[in-house]
Amino acid sequence: MLSKLWVSFLGISFIFGFLTNRMDVVSAAYTEGAAAAIELILKIVGLMCLWSGVMEIAYESGLSGHIARLMRPLLKSLFGKVSKDEKAMELISANITANLLGVSNAATPIGLQAASRLYNLSGKRGTPDSVLTLTILNTASIQIIPTTVAAIRSSYGAAKPFDIMPAVWGASLCSVVTVLFLARLLKNRFPDISK
Amino acid sequence: MISAVVPFLLFAICTYALYTGIDVFSVFIRGARKGLDTAIGILPTLIGLLTAVYMLRASGVIDLAGEILSPLMSILGIPKECTVLALLKPISGGGGLAVGSEIIKTYGADSYTGRVAAVMLGASETSLYTIGIYCGYLGIKNTRYAVPVALAGDIVAFVTSAFFVKIF
Numbered sequence: 001m002l003s004k005l006w007v008s009f010l011g012i013s014f015i016f017g018f019l020t021n022r023m024d025v026v027s028a029a030y031t032e033g034a035a036a037a038i039e040l041i042l043k044i045v046g047l048m049c050l051w052s053g054v055m056e057i058a059y060e061s062g063l064s065g066h067i068a069r070l071m072r073p074l075l076k077s078l079f080g081k082v083s084k085d086e087k088a089m090e091l092i093s094a095n096i097t098a099n100l101l102g103v104s105n106a107a108t109p110i111g112l113q114a115a116s117r118l119y120n121l122s123g124k125r126g127t128p129d130s131v132l133t134l135t136i137l138n139t140a141s142i143q144i145i146p147t148t149v150a151a152i153r154s155s156y157g158a159a160k161p162f163d164i165m166p167a168v169w170g171a172s173l174c175s176v177v178t179v180l181f182l183a184r185l186l187k188n189r190f191p192d193i194s195k
Numbered sequence: 196m197i198s199a200v201v202p203f204l205l206f207a208i209c210t211y212a213l214y215t216g217i218d219v220f221s222v223f224i225r226g227a228r229k230g231l232d233t234a235i236g237i238l239p240t241l242i243g244l245l246t247a248v249y250m251l252r253a254s255g256v257i258d259l260a261g262e263i264l265s266p267l268m269s270i271l272g273i274p275k276e277c278t279v280l281a282l283l284k285p286i287s288g289g290g291g292l293a294v295g296s297e298i299i300k301t302y303g304a305d306s307y308t309g310r311v312a313a314v315m316l317g318a319s320e321t322s323l324y325t326i327g328i329y330c331g332y333l334g335i336k337n338t339r340y341a342v343p344v345a346l347a348g349d350i351v352a353f354v355t356s357a358f359f360v361k362i363f
Binding site: 002005006009010012013014016017020022025026028029030032033034036037038040041044045048049050051052053054055056057058059060061062063103104105108111112115116119126127131132134135136138139140141143145146148149152153154156157158159160161162163164165166167168170171172174175176178179182183186187189190191192193 | 197198200201204205208209211212215217219222223224225226227228229230231232233234237238241242243244245246247248249250251252253254255256259286287290292293295296297299300303304305309310313314315316317318319320322325326328329330332333335337338339340341343344345347348349351352353355356358359360363
């Protein structure tokens, strides 16, 4: 998917630049992109490492375990029958906690383990709602501290890089509620035919 | 008030960790190292996509897309400069980062447009890619309602990003 997109980006800029007679600007831009990528990474890598370290501490100290326990009642209502499976619920809590803390390199492997557990519990057939619920929870961002974005803002001179947090929380929450609500609403309109 | 949140969290997390008896600094170093891996990991993607984004912008097609979609964007309350970000983010995290950081750089980190771009980046995930990973991992072909639901979630995240930047 990204391959097609990338090639069409390059193609569109060539054709459009040719048509609008801006070929010299397009050609100059081609030399700037790569340098800009290095510059951006250099600017944000320090803060990214710092927060990655702090979140690792939160994770390792068992703080994530406390958050996971607080989430239990919520998970019960989201996952229905399968919430009786201790192991599955444990993995799901760990996945959500890692997402909340922004430890994304931990979130995905745990999330996949959880998905596979849920799939097995549903008899390894079709497309179970429990797997989809977990998947769409992972398509909505629920990060407490948006570190990468704060790092970018700080590198471009924001007075208070973190002051966007309430807006990020508000928007994330709206989006999470939307996906969960819509999933429940559309569950029967998109029946699990392959079952 | 909000300025206190981050220093407080930093202090509280580390104090709690010290209290539980883990080797706080070693764990920090290990985590920071992972941050470095992440940064190096996204660099090649960023190089490829930022090159494409720079060329697209120079060719004028990004402005044109913004103009064409601006009636829709203004109904949704999203600044038209963020159009391409909204289109790209659900597909590629690196692409979202590339476009978003360019918007923040061009319009200023504290400008309304720059803030909306930052909140859009922070409040959304690479939805289609995530569905691909989860369903691909299990070998599930029929994703049922996952795609429309995830995209609706992204739209809501983008619209409410603009809204919350306005009110906060």
